[in-house]
Amino acid sequence: MKYSEISHFSHPKHKLRFEHNEFPFKCDGCKEIGIGSRYKCSICDYDLHTHCAIPSTTLFHPFYTKCTFQFMQIPPGNTLRYCNACEKDVNGFVYHCKSCGFDLHPCCAKLPMVLNDGEMKLYLHRKVSSPCHRCGRKGRSWSYRSNCKSYNLHVACVREMLVENWYNLYMGHGKGSSRKLEATIPSLQNTLYAAHNCRGSRGSKGKKVKKCCEIAGFAVQIVISAVLGDPTTLIAGVVGALMSRA
Template identity: 35%
Template structure:
């Protein structure tokens, strides 16, 4: 049975699942796997956009309440003339959780990012300031983010491992793009050498490191793409582990 959403009141949306990426018509961010969809209008919503709560909280913003909005509020103090997500650093184009007093913003899927994460035997914390380069993109500032905004980064307790939140999504979608025109998508992925593999090619601890990266990206990409059962992510992290 379908469900009505205020942003698409003319038709019911039904839960669907396809192994291909899509753009959510709510937050305008990438998604993969299950989504709420209107076939007549080619309209899709992340589950988190479909069932957004009126208000939410995040451990990163202590004592703060963020209110759900269908459109981002005006932001006159930004040179680009638009708001950005404090988690991933990407511009806000649609649905958003916003704190009026502090000016903080989160995409609906980004609000699910845990403030602490344990991967294998490595503990990670969400951080705002980045002192080292991301081990995926090899940069401090993530490309495609608003000028001067890096977004959140997961940093290990030992300070050796830094990962941009947004890199997990880009990594998954890059894998899809490389396999789009190949009949066997998993085979296409296996032929791709990822930067993280080149980075650790000659290190003795590479296998353990890659295993940790495998679980990390599987977890974060599933959250950001709106589907914890994402098949694409599983395929991709299997590639990373090889």
């Protein structure tokens, strides 16, 4: 449920208003980057993912059937903690299971189990047997896998790419940069082409593999928007792009 304006315990001075645009931001709750929908205090330049602004008190996840995750403003204890979904550090808001010690970033905890743009379905897996198209490794991070089982992408790798581009394109220009989403999404085209050994492909085979890589690139964009906290941000554009190439 979305509210146009809310009061939030983390920012009691002013109310936060719901807004949606394509400019990247750093969430002041979980300290992770985001795009699309957010709750914002324009006076203080304070932003929250929608998942951080309206969290669940308790959360259950199908990957951890014996766990009960509690929402916390700060990570428990004095030791460094990491998210069990993306394997990145936890520096702010978190869902924590006291009995198992597992932690999930709010946006990771709410990642859709299935992403569907009408052309391709991507399923979230706790572990996959095939290597990631970004890093080439299997790893322990959650992964999105296409229904054709041809494409795998670690949630951790998506976050890594976003952080790299965040510092290069956004933080380098100061908060409030005019750089839009298109400038922050890293390209995996070279990685995908290399994975399919298609740099030297010609004729119908080369065209087929090129089309295959293009679709995989769109799948990557959908995963990126989900990890950023708003899985609807890019889907409309992705569907349009796919239709234009049909």
